[in-house]
Amino acid sequence: MNYAALFVSAIFVNNIVLAQYLGQCPYVGCSKEKGVAFGMGTAVVFVIFMATGITWLFQTYVLNPFNLGYLQTIAFILVIAALVQFVEMFLKKVIPPLYRSLGIFLPLITTNCAVLGVAVLVQRKEYDLITSLLYALFTSLGFLLALMLMSGIRERLETVRAPRAMRGTPTALIMAGIMSLAFLAFKGMIE
Numbered sequence: 001m002n003y004a005a006l007f008v009s010a011i012f013v014n015n016i017v018l019a020q021y022l023g024q025c026p027y028v029g030c031s032k033e034k035g036v037a038f039g040m041g042t043a044v045v046f047v048i049f050m051a052t053g054i055t056w057l058f059q060t061y062v063l064n065p066f067n068l069g070y071l072q073t074i075a076f077i078l079v080i081a082a083l084v085q086f087v088e089m090f091l092k093k094v095i096p097p098l099y100r101s102l103g104i105f106l107p108l109i110t111t112n113c114a115v116l117g118v119a120v121l122v123q124r125k126e127y128d129l130i131t132s133l134l135y136a137l138f139t140s141l142g143f144l145l146a147l148m149l150m151s152g153i154r155e156r157l158e159t160v161r162a163p164r165a166m167r168g169t170p171t172a173l174i175m176a177g178i179m180s181l182a183f184l185a186f187k188g189m190i191e
Contacts, residue, residue: 012186012189030102053133054083055119088106
């Protein structure tokens with residue numbers, strides 16, 4: 001697969017949030033404001049990119065040679081947790097308002113199934129290191145795109161009068177479903 005096809009596939013056709021349904025917690029929880037959504041999205045881009053590179057190296061040079069493939073999930077989660085701790089300390093020191101606005105969702109990146117999902121998917125697809133890193137970058141940019149689109153829609157929906165039962169999360173979930181259906185239109189482009 002060439003890199004242009006990988007780009008289109010990872011961002012639009014197989015979007016991690018809208019087509020593979022991974023990472024729904026921060027997608028719904030952090031999409032109320034564009035600033036928070038962008039901060040969460042960029043943190044996830046960094047963590048997915050770094051975690052994919054480190055886990056690929058760890059899988060290739062430690063787990064596979066010593067036949068420790070059964071430790072893959074535990075090892076990957078430890079790498080992701082360490083990276084999230086780094087991001088959390090960085091944001092707390094450098095950008096305190098963003099750190100406070102992300103709240104509980106920042107440490108939850110550790111358990112974000114999109115991060116672990118990308119690290120496992122590159123192993124399953126047997127990509128080389130460069131392709132794995134590009135796939136991670138493109139997939140995380142697709143996550144950021146979905147998060148920013150959802151935050152824009154949710155900000156606009158705040159000005160609309162809706163029944164009390166439909167305000168907030170119910171509307172967000174309905175919009176997520178509609179966006180997922182819209183992204184299905186890209187399915188025929190690349191498999």
